[in-house]
Amino acid sequence: MVRHTPRLAAGLPPDEEVLLDVPDERLAPALVAAGRGDHGPAAKLLATTREAAEWENRDRYTTRLAAFARSRPEWFDDWLCASPHDPDALLVKAELAVVRGWESPARAELLREMGPLLTAAAEADPRDPVPWRIALDHARGTHASHTAFEQLWEEAVRRSSYHYGCHASALQYLSAAWYGSHRECFDFAERAASDALPGSLIQVLPARAAFAYLTSPSHSLGIPRERLDAAADLAIGLSREYEAADPWPAEVRNLLTYVLVRLERWDDALEQLRLIGPYATSFPWDRMADDPLGQFLELRDGVRIEVASMTPLRPPRGPVRSDEH
Incomplete structure (x- = not known):
């Protein structure tokens, strides 16, 4: 972790350059x-x-x-x-x-x-x-x-x-936190995303449904993991259609990062943090803390540590050839 964490900061702006809701x-x-x-x-x-x-x-x-x-x-x-x-x-x-x-x-x-x-x-x-x-x-x-x-x-x-x-x-109205259910929320989000135009932010709706599910007290019930991963994958595909450090998709990238962290998809989360660049947004971090920017920066450090902890100290060697004996 000590060796890899600094290297994994590549592509991430320093804390003092990250701004909220620019x-x-x-x-x-x-x-x-x-x-x-x-x-x-x-x-x-x-x-x-x-x-x-x-x-x-x-x-x-x-x-x-x-x-x-x-x-x-x-x-x-x-x-x-x-x-x-x-x-x-x-x-x-x-x-x-x-x-x-x-x-x-x-x-x-x-x-x-x-x-x-x-x-x-x-x-x-x-x-x-x-x-x-x-x-x-x-x-x-x-x-x-x-x-x-x-x-x-x-x-x-x-x-x-x-x-x-x-x-x-x-989607919020149809969520389990209000007047719908997790399943109703996901069904609505997936239908809308399947009909969305290329590059439309509507493709991130299933990830919003995943966020509503993962932040619900009843999130252990009802939605299979593969459905959550599919929602994240669709949003990742949308994010990649935009340039890095583009303020337009910043909020959906921040949301997606939260979902990926909850799913423990650390490498994907780090990729989104690099694409976010300096553009932190209040949502979703203000749902977890009174200091959304501080929450974002703390999570960013945590993701780097998680990725570093899974990175081998040295790359594995290939099979030994017979002429090396």
């Missing part, structure tokens, strides 16, 4: 401007995603802008005051309200009161699937029935058949 080159300037009280770049960014139907980017940016508005609301309050009917401002408003509602002890009651905000966001641009992802999150928090969930799901896929955010939210 915004991409489009979002970063909008966040900086918002921090200065200027909502203009954020409004322009979301307007661009709407006009170009960049639904995946729109969903990610909405989530990040709403998270920023929770702690620094002045810029967002100014945006709403200046443009109360702006589809993009209404979308962030709905996301922010649902996130706040989830944190309340009276979650279900508070979330039910937010229905009009979701309706306003959805009606502001009928093409947009992101309000329906928010609605699916909302449904989970309000104890919506399977019938109500299915109606929301139909609205979501009608707008975008392959929207990753809507699929991930639906």
Whole structure:
């Protein structure tokens, strides 16, 4: 282990270079401007995603802008005051309200009161699937029935058949931790992944189902190991389609790394850590610790130690030839 652990650090950035939830080159300037009280770049960014139907980017940016508005609301309050009917401002408003509602002890009651905000966001641009992802999150928090969930799901896929955010939210609803079961969750994930377009993040849904299973108190029941390995293998194949240290698949690579560690597939986990590079994400590590970055770095060291402990000190020699006697 002493000999191999330093060598296995090759391709891994030093701890001090690893950052958490780094915004991409489009979002970063909008966040900086918002921090200065200027909502203009954020409004322009979301307007661009709407006009170009960049639904995946729109969903990610909405989530990040709403998270920023929770702690620094002045810029967002100014945006709403200046443009109360702006589809993009209404979308962030709905996301922010649902996130706040989830944190309340009276979650279900508070979330039910937010229905009009979701309706306003959805009606502001009928093409947009992101309000329906928010609605699916909302449904989970309000104890919506399977019938109500299915109606929301139909609205979501009608707008975008392959929207990753809507699929991930639906998967949570169908998990054993909420209103489904491990088997129902896996069946949904595998069907969606089999229909996904090449390179689509939807191919990681079975790995998300594996994560839900492995973090459940009842994870010793029901799902065979080969199904978990198949989910991991599919996500590994997707990860390899992207460049190393690419921020776009960073969250799915972080998730996949957790699954591989739980499956004790140490070499595969180390490969994902090298592909992640400096892009640690809060999910899934914030499910295990209050310090997600520290948790990620600690796990990264642990994976290197596990791989080192299985690496022979010297490579095995080949068979001895007769002329060597």
